[in-house]
Amino acid sequence: MPIDFEILGIVWLSLLVATTSTLIGSLVGIPLGAIVAIKEFRGRNFVRTLAFTFYGFPPVLAGLLMFLLLSREGPLGFLGWLFTPMGMILAQTFLVVPIVMGITISAMMAVEKRLHETALTLGADDRQWRATALHEARAGVFTAVMVGFGRAISEVGAVLIVGGNIRGSTRVMTTAIVLEVSQAHYVEATVLGAILFVISFAVFILLQRLQARGVV
Amino acid sequence: MALGGRGTSGRIPDPLPWPSFVAAWRIAAVLAGILVLAGLAVTWGSVRAPSVLLATTTSTRDSGLLDYLLSHFLEDEGISVRYVAVGTGQALDAGRRGDADVVLVHAPVAELAFMAEGHGLCRSPVMRNEFVVVGPTSDPAGVRGLTNATEAFRRIYGSESLFISRGDNSGTHIMERQIWSWVGIQPTASRDPWYKESGQGMGPTLIMASELGAYTLADDGTFFVRASSLALEIVVSSDPPLQNPYSVIPANPSRHPGVFLAGAVAFAKWIVSERGQSLIASYTVDGHQPFHPTGEDRC
């Protein structure tokens, strides 16, 4: 059973990895989603379907692919990111991007066509309309980010394979739970699970408050 | 002209915030960028201090030996060791890929192949533990006290007593299949209802055996750690072929130039030194000494 300050380290790493992945995933996924939702280009439907399909991409499979990529033998081996938090962030970002992108696309396509016409008649060009539509759809986009974060913080397969669950280094709450279960420390596992739940809950409440206040 | 407006003209509202459209997004993106950079910086910092990556098997971890040893190694040599505890196959594979600086495993045949392929710099024996047959106190197959696992397995087969196999190609599983081959049979879960495969690690397998009142093959280290919570006891031990030797193998720098060679060799030498060996000998669980030092420095 990890000692108390060890738990703190585990919690901190979970938050760091999940938050960073969600941020990067959003910075990539939101603009991409906006472009796909608005711009007419050939193969647009295909890209949309692809994004939605990747929603359900199995995290363990993502972990395996990342493992093969980041291993020293692999194409990205020179980075030395296997068994490190950076590798875990990379793997989770890969999972978060399609989620954020897909929900953003849905949210933006729900923006009324009339609004587009209004913006045009008031003198908007394509880029300006994209920004405006994104702003109109901000509630849905915010949901996208939250869902992405939810996926990242609760994920276990990819971070286990890519991180290696190394004590003091790449162990997060979910992988710690796996370890405790494998050693039949069910009480400890449940405690960790409760902490994970409470933290997720707190994060979502905070974000909801921010949204209600119109900050986001 | 009555236009029916709200409020009276002449009352100018307080200064209002600028329309948020792009401005807010820009602020958010900048904030996010800063956070990301901070996150990356922290992550980088925590990994840049040179540390040895050790790939080993779950038995060294689950017995508690590894944490015990590594804390002393850090004190003695000032080098931190990070370890991934996976199955034997994956541990050696990590060595093959150059992802690990040093491996500590217990699979002599696979280790020799590993060395022959040139992935290891040198191979030093470290310690041994043994595999034991554990079972319910009711001992339905009547094997208690035997020192011959083959005979025990034959009786288990004959009496069709419940047996849980690891079923995961781990070192333990390979040993178990070896014993069955000495009996002359290979039970399968589909054909033999008394034979079950857990497909999991030693811990969950032991729990399953305890719950179902079944026999299983375990390494004594992991068993001792859990014994108090299990309804099982050792029924067969001290069988010579079941001795389980561990070796430490630093990676070969000419095959894998990126490894932390100095640290890997320091660890390999330390664990077979007098200091390391006496620590191994002094490690006990519930009064039992699971690992016996057999160290020789071949590096």
Added chain:
Amino acid sequence: MTAPLVLLDVHKSFGPKEVLRGIDAEIQEKEIFAIVGPSGAGKTTTLRLLDLIEAPDRGQILYHGRALEPRSGAALEQRRRMAMIMQNPATFRASVFENVAYGLWLRGVPRVDVRGRVFAALDFVGLLGAAQERADRLSGGEQQRIAFARAAVLRPEILLLDEFTANLDPANVRALEGLTLRFRDETGATIVIVTHNLFQAKRLADRVALLLDGRFAEIAPSVRFFRDPSRPETRAFLSGEMAY
């Protein structure tokens, strides 16, 4: 002085259906030009062509004598000198202030000027006190006034109105018509208004055009159009049409 808007033999089809079959008109500066006709005649299409949202299949539209490529920078510039108000006001999910300021933001008007202009526009339509309210929470009449302020604040040289009071009660209709006249008188803008409401056309327009079968059947000064039209179609339309 060249006319601000000239339509030369403009055709437009949507798929197999040919909606506009050659309309010609010359709209003068500062005039209020009304287009009336049965539903589906192509009135809205005409406005969309004028606003450079769609391009004609054949024929030309000249802005102060110049024809413009539909997707060009010059077209965008011209579009920014015009504004359109549509039947159902679409307001952004933001405050009234932000809605009205939108066009100014699009054009990169400096912040210091925006506040003054927005408040002036809100004062013009009588919604000064509502500046901080959420625009989508206001009544239909108020939202249409926001739409008017949103367009007026841009000081467009050409204002296009597409049945913009069709959904409003008489009081609001009168209010917005008043704003339209005041706007023309105070800024000298050219206004093209599409309407079902013949009484509205009579009240507002300098000239009226009847769009029938894809062509302008008659264009005449308002008084003559209603009292003594020259075309039989116009007579038939005027007698048979129900205004609301």
